[in-house]
Amino acid sequence: MNSVVTRTWSAVLFDLDGTILDSAPGIIAALTDTFKFLGLPVPSRDEFMAYIGPPLLASLQERAGLPADKAQEALEIYRRDFRRDGAFNSAVFPGVIGLFESLRDAGVPLAIATSKPEDQARAILDHFELTDYFTTIAGASESDARTSKAHVVGHALAQLTAQGADVSQAVLVGDRIYDVEGAAAHDVPTIIVEWGYGSPEEAKGAIATVYSADRLRELLLG
Template identity: 80%
Template sequence: MNSVVSRTWSAVLFDLDGTILDSAPGIIDALTDTFAHLGLPVPSREEFMAYIGPPLLASFQERAGMTEVQAREALTIYRKDYRRDGAFDSAIFPGILGLLDSLRDAGVPLALATSKPEDQARAILAHFDLTSYFTVIAGASEDDSRTSKAHVVGHALDELQQAGADISRSVLIGDRIYDVEGAAAHNLPTIIVEWGYGSPAEAVGAIATVYSADRLRELLLG
């Protein structure tokens, strides 16, 4: 899985949380406030790490045992809290800006593919001056009709194609098994970054794992 990837990529899709941004502090604070607001036992920080990556609506049901109605209420509370206090409580991972510069200089179209609501993702990218790097910014829909990573990746690919990009040799960069599975639904390979929030086992199915932005640059640009 760690052999040199010798393809020339026509487009690169990036996950956001755990791939571009270390956004765990703001997410965990908002989750903590959400559980406290609902009068529920607050999971540990380590337990909350598993909530980062997959759609929160599903995590509330599968990990916290909420009904769909309860999960939707929790999601509404979380989003209000996160927008108010946590959305910008993040930091760009080391080397990412240089990598994005290199990809832009090489003329490779980039898309963001995140499970965050799309409007929220746009605001976060703008806050960190990252918007200009991306041809497409794709995220979950506010009405939750587009929530899974597979749906988001499909949306990103459609938008790239409409923008005139060649998507025939696209690759997704992410940190969780949900990225691998979402990309695989569209026959896209995935490169997993080790600095994110996933465990080594979640890299199964990825074509490579990387430990640094410099190594990722080598695999993307040669």
């Protein structure tokens, strides 16, 4: 096996949606309500799946074809709806909590790097009693000044460093091409989880693809 994959990692960053949580039901329900409220044609479930992972403002512009002001309005409506009804309509993927416990026992610092707003991500992690596993929780800013995955990964690395963690051998675990590209902007490799929302083509830039939490544990801890 490639030594790049089996080396000792000094810190592990995790995406949230599609990596830790199966959050599609709540996200799609809130998106459906948003499109209906704005009188827009409602995409199919499969089409909505492509909205999960990348910054939503960009998806609303690029996929729904909304101008910047209309996309911002849609984002604000979505966030209100999601906070009210969809934020906790998720489930933790099998084996993930055991993986976190193993990494914590090994003394590996963990971070969340998500395109969700940071306060929203923290509330969700609190709800599922996952917050204590993480040294830092990094997400998008409410002002949308920090929206891209590269910005979020950079923020997570800076926060880890500020708390004394070694990020010289950091790795990101995610499920979409946006995770791969965002991490690569900081020379951080990515491991893709097959249980997420991405297609096989999105994993081409990753150093590995895993099919189970047990296999991921092997790559992260040896």
